[in-house]
Amino acid sequence: MKEVLSILGILLSPISLFLSIWIVTPAPIYSLLPLAVGAPEVCQWLLLLNTTTFVLLLFNLQGSWLQYVGLGISVVGIILSILPFVQLPNAQQQMQLVMEKQLGQSYSRTILKQEYFGRSYPFNLIDAFKGIHIGGIRYTPSIQFAAPDGVPLHLNIYRPPQPGKYPGIIIIHGGGWQTGSPETNADFSRYMATQGYTVFAITYRYAPAYKFPAQLDDVRSALTFIQQHATEYETDVNRIALLGRSAGGQLAMLAAYQQNPLPVRAVISYYGPSNLAKGYREPPTPDPLNVRSVLEAFLGGTPDQVPEQYTKASPINYVNRPLPPTLLIHGSRDHITSIKFPRMLLQSLQAAGNQAILLEIPWAEHAFDYIFNGPSNQLALYHTERFLAWALKDMEK
Incomplete structure (x- = not known):
C-alpha cells in the first residue's frame, strides 16, 4: 500500500x-x-x-x-x-483605503447602512470551495430590444424575487467585440438581482462584420429600450449604472462618458481597454490574444490607417468634461489589457476633476471574474457592491 x-x-x-x-x-x-x-x-x-x-x-x-x-x-x-x-490582506487594505479616500464620508455613511450591504467580508475560504450562495430571482431571458440591419439583439433581465422598484445595472459582456452573449457571467447578474437590483445583460453586433461604432449604437439602443420599458421592468431610471467587462468595459465607459438616453449615475469597468491607439502600439508581452488583430477587426485598420476610429473609440479621450463616477477593477498581471492603461485613465479622470477609483488585484489576469467564487472576484464583488450602493443610493431616503 x-x-x-x-x-x-x-x-x-x-x-x-x-x-x-x-x-x-x-x-x-x-x-x-x-x-x-x-x-x-x-x-x-x-x-x-x-x-x-x-x-x-x-x-x-x-x-x-x-x-x-x-x-x-x-x-x-x-x-x-x-x-x-x-x-490578499494587503490588497484588501489598499482597496479599502482607496475607496474611502476617493469617495469620502458619504461613502462611509452609505456602507454602514444595512440595507446597502451585500457581502460582509472581502474573502471567505468556505465560499471559495463551496461557491457563493445565490438566492432565488425572477429571470426573463431573450427579450429583443433592436434589430439593426436585420440582426436581432436580445437582453436578459434578472430581478429580485419580490415586485418593487429597483436601481438598475446594465451589463455589457466582453469577448474582443467578436463573441460573447447576455449569458456571460450570469452568476454575477443573478447575484446582484438578489441584492436588490434589476440587472439588464445586453449584447451588440460583432466585429469584423460590423465595425465601430455599431457596437456603441447598439448599447444606446438598449438604453433607449430600457428607458421606454422601465416601469414594466420595475427599474428606477434615475438610478442606473453601467458595468462592462473587457470590450464591454470600453463600451460601458464610452456610453457613460457621452450623451445617451438614460442618466447614468456610475460606470464600472472590469479590465476594459481605454486607450486603443496606445494599446495597439504597445501590445502586451507575451500577447496570447494578438491584440493588434483584434483591434484591426474592430476598428477597420491600424491607427495610421483609421486614426479617427481609434480616437473616437478610446474612453480616455472623453475625460475632460463632468462625468459620472468611475470604478476601474484590473488585474496587475493582465496580459490582454496592461495595467498601465487604467492607471493612465485614472490620472486623466482625476486631473479633470472627476471621481475615479482604480482597484488593482496583484495576482489576477484578464477575465479573472469568470471564476465567480475565486479570490479575485470575491474582492472585486465586495467593493463593486459598495460602490454601487454609494452611487445608486436613494436620495429621497
Missing part, C-alpha cells in the same frame, strides 16, 4: 506543479490563456492538491530519490499556490 501511495504522490507532484506555475507565468499562446487566468482563481484547490501530494510522499517515504524530488516539487507547488493568499 505504501508503494502505491508513493507512486501516486510521485505522479501527482509534477502535475500539481504544472498547474500551479500558471499563478505566476503568463500564457505565451491563446490555448494556454485559460490556465493563466484560472490558476490564481482556484489556488485554494491547488494548495489542497499540492499539500495532499506532499503528505502522500512524506508519510510513505522509502528513501527513493524520486520521492525526494517529488517532495521538493510539492513544496514549490505549495509556495506558488499560497501566493494569492499571502497578497
Whole structure:
C-alpha cells in the first residue's frame, strides 16, 4: 500500500506543479490563456492538491530519490499556490483605503447602512470551495430590444424575487467585440438581482462584420429600450449604472462618458481597454490574444490607417468634461489589457476633476471574474457592491 501511495504522490507532484506555475507565468499562446487566468482563481484547490501530494510522499517515504524530488516539487507547488493568499490582506487594505479616500464620508455613511450591504467580508475560504450562495430571482431571458440591419439583439433581465422598484445595472459582456452573449457571467447578474437590483445583460453586433461604432449604437439602443420599458421592468431610471467587462468595459465607459438616453449615475469597468491607439502600439508581452488583430477587426485598420476610429473609440479621450463616477477593477498581471492603461485613465479622470477609483488585484489576469467564487472576484464583488450602493443610493431616503 505504501508503494502505491508513493507512486501516486510521485505522479501527482509534477502535475500539481504544472498547474500551479500558471499563478505566476503568463500564457505565451491563446490555448494556454485559460490556465493563466484560472490558476490564481482556484489556488485554494491547488494548495489542497499540492499539500495532499506532499503528505502522500512524506508519510510513505522509502528513501527513493524520486520521492525526494517529488517532495521538493510539492513544496514549490505549495509556495506558488499560497501566493494569492499571502497578497490578499494587503490588497484588501489598499482597496479599502482607496475607496474611502476617493469617495469620502458619504461613502462611509452609505456602507454602514444595512440595507446597502451585500457581502460582509472581502474573502471567505468556505465560499471559495463551496461557491457563493445565490438566492432565488425572477429571470426573463431573450427579450429583443433592436434589430439593426436585420440582426436581432436580445437582453436578459434578472430581478429580485419580490415586485418593487429597483436601481438598475446594465451589463455589457466582453469577448474582443467578436463573441460573447447576455449569458456571460450570469452568476454575477443573478447575484446582484438578489441584492436588490434589476440587472439588464445586453449584447451588440460583432466585429469584423460590423465595425465601430455599431457596437456603441447598439448599447444606446438598449438604453433607449430600457428607458421606454422601465416601469414594466420595475427599474428606477434615475438610478442606473453601467458595468462592462473587457470590450464591454470600453463600451460601458464610452456610453457613460457621452450623451445617451438614460442618466447614468456610475460606470464600472472590469479590465476594459481605454486607450486603443496606445494599446495597439504597445501590445502586451507575451500577447496570447494578438491584440493588434483584434483591434484591426474592430476598428477597420491600424491607427495610421483609421486614426479617427481609434480616437473616437478610446474612453480616455472623453475625460475632460463632468462625468459620472468611475470604478476601474484590473488585474496587475493582465496580459490582454496592461495595467498601465487604467492607471493612465485614472490620472486623466482625476486631473479633470472627476471621481475615479482604480482597484488593482496583484495576482489576477484578464477575465479573472469568470471564476465567480475565486479570490479575485470575491474582492472585486465586495467593493463593486459598495460602490454601487454609494452611487445608486436613494436620495429621497
